[in-house]
Amino acid sequence: MRSLFDRMLLEPFNRLADQSTHVVPILIMVLVTLIIGGFLAYCVRWLTYRLLQFARFDHLVQRTGFAGMIERTGVFRSPADLGARFVQALMWLFVVLFALSAADTPASVELVRRFVDYIPNLIAAGLVLLLGVVVSRMISRSALLAAVNAQWPAARLIAGGVRVLVMTLAIVIALEQLHIGSLPLLVAFAIVFAGIVFALAIAFGLGARDMARQWLEAKVRSSVAEEEVFRHL
Amino acid sequence: MDDLFPTELKARLAQIGEADIVVGIPSYNNARTIGHVVRAVSVGLAKYFPAQRSVIVNSDGGSKDKTQEVVMHAEGGADDLLLVSHPVHTSYRISTPYHGIPGKGSAFRTIFAVARQLNARACVVVDSDLRSITPGWIELLARPVLEHGYDYIAPYYHRHKYDGTITNGIIYPMTRTLYGKSVRQPIGGEFGFSGTLAARYLEKDVWDTDVARFGIDIWMTVTAIAEGFRVGQAYLGAKIHDAKDPGADLTSMFRQVIGSFFSLMGSYENVWKQVHSHETVPLFGFPFEVGVEPLTVNTDRMIHAAQQGVSDLHEIYSSFLSAQTLVDLNNYVHRNGKGFHIPDQLWVRMIYQAAIAYHYRVLDREHLLQSLVPLYLGRTASFVLEVTDSTATQVEERIEGLCQVFENEKPYLTEYWDAAGKEKVHAQSV
Numbered sequence: 322m323r324s325l326f327d328r329m330l331l332e333p334f335n336r337l338a339d340q341s342t343h344v345v346p347i348l349i350m351v352l353v354t355l356i357i358g359g360f361l362a363y364c365v366r367w368l369t370y371r372l373l374q375f376a377r378f379d380h381l382v383q384r385t386g387f388a389g390m391i392e393r394t395g396v397f398r399s400p401a402d403l404g405a406r407f408v409q410a411l412m413w414l415f416v417v418l419f420a421l422s423a424a425d426t427p428a429s430v431e432l433v434r435r436f437v438d439y440i441p442n443l444i445a446a447g448l449v450l451l452l453g454v455v456v457s458r459m460i461s462r463s464a465l466l467a468a469v470n471a472q473w474p475a476a477r478l479i480a481g482g483v484r485v486l487v488m489t490l491a492i493v494i495a496l497e498q499l500h501i502g503s504l505p506l507l508v509a510f511a512i513v514f515a516g517i518v519f520a521l522a523i524a525f526g527l528g529a530r531d532m533a534r535q536w537l538e539a540k541v542r543s544s545v546a547e548e549e550v551f552r553h554l
Numbered sequence: 555m556d557d558l559f560p561t562e563l564k565a566r567l568a569q570i571g572e573a574d575i576v577v578g579i580p581s582y583n584n585a586r587t588i589g590h591v592v593r594a595v596s597v598g599l600a601k602y603f604p605a606q607r608s609v610i611v612n613s614d615g616g617s618k619d620k621t622q623e624v625v626m627h628a629e630g631g632a633d634d635l636l637l638v639s640h641p642v643h644t645s646y647r648i649s650t651p652y653h654g655i656p657g658k659g660s661a662f663r664t665i666f667a668v669a670r671q672l673n674a675r676a677c678v679v680v681d682s683d684l685r686s687i688t689p690g691w692i693e694l695l696a697r698p699v700l701e702h703g704y705d706y707i708a709p710y711y712h713r714h715k716y717d718g719t720i721t722n723g724i725i726y727p728m729t730r731t732l733y734g735k736s737v738r739q740p741i742g743g744e745f746g747f748s749g750t751l752a753a754r755y756l757e758k759d760v761w762d763t764d765v766a767r768f769g770i771d772i773w774m775t776v777t778a779i780a781e782g783f784r785v786g787q788a789y790l791g792a793k794i795h796d797a798k799d800p801g802a803d804l805t806s807m808f809r810q811v812i813g814s815f816f817s818l819m820g821s822y823e824n825v826w827k828q829v830h831s832h833e834t835v836p837l838f839g840f841p842f843e844v845g846v847e848p849l850t851v852n853t854d855r856m857i858h859a860a861q862q863g864v865s866d867l868h869e870i871y872s873s874f875l876s877a878q879t880l881v882d883l884n885n886y887v888h889r890n891g892k893g894f895h896i897p898d899q900l901w902v903r904m905i906y907q908a909a910i911a912y913h914y915r916v917l918d919r920e921h922l923l924q925s926l927v928p929l930y931l932g933r934t935a936s937f938v939l940e941v942t943d944s945t946a947t948q949v950e951e952r953i954e955g956l957c958q959v960f961e962n963e964k965p966y967l968t969e970y971w972d973a974a975g976k977e978k979v980h981a982q983s984v
Contacts, residue, residue: 470928474862
């Protein structure tokens with residue numbers, strides 16, 4: 322009877338107590354690490370924000386034209402706020418990895434290892450996205466200026482389209498770096514892009530055939546006419 | 555420098571040895587008009603400089619229409635009827651392709667190099683699409699250099715009141731305001747200059763910039779003035795071009811000329827900041843009234859371009875124009891028809907703010923210059939509407955008024971130029 326009682330209740334309880342003596346300190350340590358880390362991350366964010374304000378970061382970003390975009394998201398108050406929160410997020414990431422590493426369980430160690438191996442992909446994807454933002458902005462502005470100087474009525478639409486296309490391409494490449502559904506995305510992008518071009522060609526060539534002819538004729542006539550009568554230099 | 559000369563040209567220059575006058579004619583597909591220009595130059599040299607050794611150099615950009623053949627075979631025809639005394643020396647003629655970026659500036663570089671190689675005392679350059687050139691132009695451009703000690707002779711023409719709007723609206727007033735010399739046609743296209751100045755031009759490392767293209771004219775003029783060379787003007791009558799100018803696209807032409815001018819403002823900052831007034835520049839030749847070809851201008855199209863630019867490029871403009879300038883621009887630019895007007899002060903401030911933004915690279919320089927084109931078209935339309943019923947004299951008075959606004963606003967330019975510099979230094983140091 323006693324043996325049955327030991328086997329049914331005491332032994333599992335003892336095993337649980339035994340395991341708890343291993344797990345509870347780890348959990349406490351992880352919890353403490355997260356609390357302290359969270360506090361540190363908050364301090365780092367505050368400090369970064371002050372430093373960026375002192376360095377007139379908002380003013381510098383204002384010149385690039387990104388400030389309006391950041392404020393329009395409604396998530397960040399200013400470019401300095403975005404920068405500070407980004408640093409806080411990095412700090413949080415470091416704290417979580419540190420906590421997992423400190424836990425020293427096979428699962429957490431494996432998780433940390435995989436994440437560390439994944440970091441180069443994350444960096445590459447981040448760089449691709451950053452480059453995409455810069456290049457798309459540059460190219461769309463060039464397209465806008467060229468379209469405005471050619472007096473095309475849909476200049477902003479053209480510039481916006483160029484920007485979306487370049488950014489989409491950058492996102493597809495970034496996702497490929499992250500090994501997230503790259504092929505379906507690439508195929509989807511190619512189909513959508515080809516579809517847009519095809520649709521525009523049909524719309525312009527068939528649907529607006531007369532308009533296309535008139536437009537081209539007017540274009541040729543007006544450029545020749547202006548060249549013949551007007552000297553700017 | 556030898557790289558500039560193809561082997562054949564080197565041999566030809568060695569054969570010629572030395573020359574007193576070099577006349578350069580840059581060309582690109584100008585077979586239709588260059589024959590007349592070469593004939594006028596040949597007669598001019600024979601008639602006015604019979605005792606001088608002269609060379610005509612055609613610097614060609616790879617014409618496909620036999621421009622070079624026309625140059626080499628152009629005959630004087632009834633030249634003898636024009637000559638009082640017969641030339642002592644033969645006038646040599648060279649047609650050579652130039653090296654470097656395709657453009658007028660690269661063509662000029664080869665001409666400068668030829669002048670230096672031949673130890674020329676005077677050099678004259680004339681456009682290859684001129685229909686109004688006469689032999690007298692060569693005398694007017696070269697004699698002040700050869701006999702009066704001038705280093706640079708700019709042209710002075712009568713032009714239609716709507717013609718040369720970049721010159722009238724920006725380049726002439728700004729050259730006069732910044733560098734203190736009233737050179738009426740700083741980018742005229744025809745110039746006379748000394749061998750010393752040609753050699754000085756060659757020393758500059760600008761041949762990979764817009765100076766190698768349409769920026770060459772203003773670069774030559776500003777360099778001559780800012781570096782203290784003796785500058786004069788020559789009255790040439792009317793300037794009439796061939797109707798079509800190959801490769802003359804407004805946006806790139808505007809970008810190259812204005813970009814070169816803004817760039818020079820950075821190079822000669824210490825010069826123009828010391829200038830507080832302007833002086834007239836001696837004029838050679840006898841001014842006379844000439845008829846000019848009528849021009850028609852489509853102001854509606856220009857107004858539309860300006861209005862579209864102000865609407866679509868607001869983000870770009872707000873990065874380099876002040877808030878007040880933007881408000882004023884919006885107020886004025888959206889009026890239609892004859893009510894459309896861009897006042898002088900607003901125009902001058904926009905140009906000055908653009909120059910400051912260009913210098914401190916507030917945004918991409920190409921984008922900045924391209925964004926000025928709609929504003930320029932708006933200003934041109936405004937000017938055309940204003941002077942529709944004006945005589946040539948009244949238009950000159952109107953341009954004089956604009957020059958005075960540029961001069962009155964110069965303290966604003968200097969103040970904001972310096973303030974922008976300090977702001978940039980501060981931003982870099984923190």
